[in-house]
Amino acid sequence: MTLAVRFHDMHTTPAKTSLRDEILTGFSADQKFASPKFFYDQRGSELFDRICEQPEYYPTRTEERILANAADDIADIAGDEATLIELGSGASRKVRLLLEAMRPSSYLGIDISRDFLLESTRRLAADYPWLEVHAACADFSCNMALPEGLCCERPVGFFPGSSIGNFDPQAAEDFLRGLHSLLPVGSGLLIGVDLIKDKTTLEAAYNDAAGVTAAFNLNLLDRLREELNTEIDPGHFAHRAFFNEAQSRIEMHLVSQLPQVVAIEGERFHFLEGETIHTENSYKYTVEGFQALADRAGFEAISCWTDTQGLFSVHYLGRA
Ligand code: AVJ
Numbered sequence: 265m266t267l268a269v270r271f272h273d274m275h276t277t278p279a280k281t282s283l284r285d286e287i288l289t290g291f292s293a294d295q296k297f298a299s300p301k302f303f304y305d306q307r308g309s310e311l312f313d314r315i316c317e318q319p320e321y322y323p324t325r326t327e328e329r330i331l332a333n334a335a336d337d338i339a340d341i342a343g344d345e346a347t348l349i350e351l352g353s354g355a356s357r358k359v360r361l362l363l364e365a366m367r368p369s370s371y372l373g374i375d376i377s378r379d380f381l382l383e384s385t386r387r388l389a390a391d392y393p394w395l396e397v398h399a400a401c402a403d404f405s406c407n408m409a410l411p412e413g414l415c416c417e418r419p420v421g422f423f424p425g426s427s428i429g430n431f432d433p434q435a436a437e438d439f440l441r442g443l444h445s446l447l448p449v450g451s452g453l454l455i456g457v458d459l460i461k462d463k464t465t466l467e468a469a470y471n472d473a474a475g476v477t478a479a480f481n482l483n484l485l486d487r488l489r490e491e492l493n494t495e496i497d498p499g500h501f502a503h504r505a506f507f508n509e510a511q512s513r514i515e516m517h518l519v520s521q522l523p524q525v526v527a528i529e530g531e532r533f534h535f536l537e538g539e540t541i542h543t544e545n546s547y548k549y550t551v552e553g554f555q556a557l558a559d560r561a562g563f564e565a566i567s568c569w570t571d572t573q574g575l576f577s578v579h580y581l582g583r584a
Pocket of ligand 1: 315323425426427428429430469470477544545546
């Protein structure tokens with residue numbers, strides 16, 4: 265029995281230059297920003313896992329409950345011998361809720377964090393010896409090709425966690441359209457989408473009392489210190505997260521606690537006191553609103569499951 269994970273090297277393996285260039289570009293904008301994909305270095309991926317365990321962070325728990333309850337239905341729709349392709353597989357935890365019911369012939373985890381990906385897929389392969397496990401390190405936000413040599417009879421995309429919420433609605437639609445053109449007719453996409461709800465619940469989820477989300481946000485600056493030439497001081501910034509109702513999104517920012525000048529890779533950036541780096545958007549949808557978006561991208565809403573409180577939704581979209 266072999267427990268090896270087949271690792272695929274992708275052309276778009278996230279490179280250091282993209283961190284450097286994208287950070288310099290983002291910090292040069294009027295509203296400074298950084299892509300949330302840069303949260304996920306090893307430590308950031310670990311912190312994200314801990315966010316998922318916080319009592320205020322309802323999405324993970326709720327989605328897991330929905331997936332566990334819907335696993336048999338999902339298996340019926342997806343059919344046997346599927347190839348499950350998880351985008352942003354992280355710890356590859358949620359897929360475990362589907363494997364026994366679905367019995368796919370293979371699994372491909374795609375993630376931006378290489379060591380984390382290898383560790384997680386190795387554990388998965390060890391726990392499910394009957395499953396053929398593949399891993400590909402890629403920035404799926406810009407890569408749309410599947411690894412060569414991975415035969416994909418019946419691909420079912422798996423995009424849990426409401427990661428789609430990191431895209432603004434137009435980009436989400438474009439992203440889905442890209443997946444649509446990648447997937448063969450008859451394949452499916454199982455996608456988790458966080459729902460619009462009261463502001464108190466939403467804001468608490470991104471301001472957990474234990475401060476894990478704050479540490480996750482600030483870790484971006486530690487990462488810049490490690491990987492770029494900069495002495496930016498995380499102690500001079502604070503975490504802020506709030507629900508922007510007009511845009512239907514949680515915004516996360518790092519707020520400069522004082523006027524300061526920060527040099528990164530030889531470029532100098534000025535911060536006023538209270539000025540922010542916008543580090544993340546997390547869009548929230550209604551079930552109907554998301555189905556309409558999927559429809560515009562060419563997908564057909566086949567099924568949707570929610571929890572009894574209507575906190576979170578899981579959609580099975582068909583590629584017609
Ligand atoms: C992984 C993008 C779904 O938006 O809830 C959690 C990331 N950021 N807490 C989310 C996140 C802060 C998460 N997504």
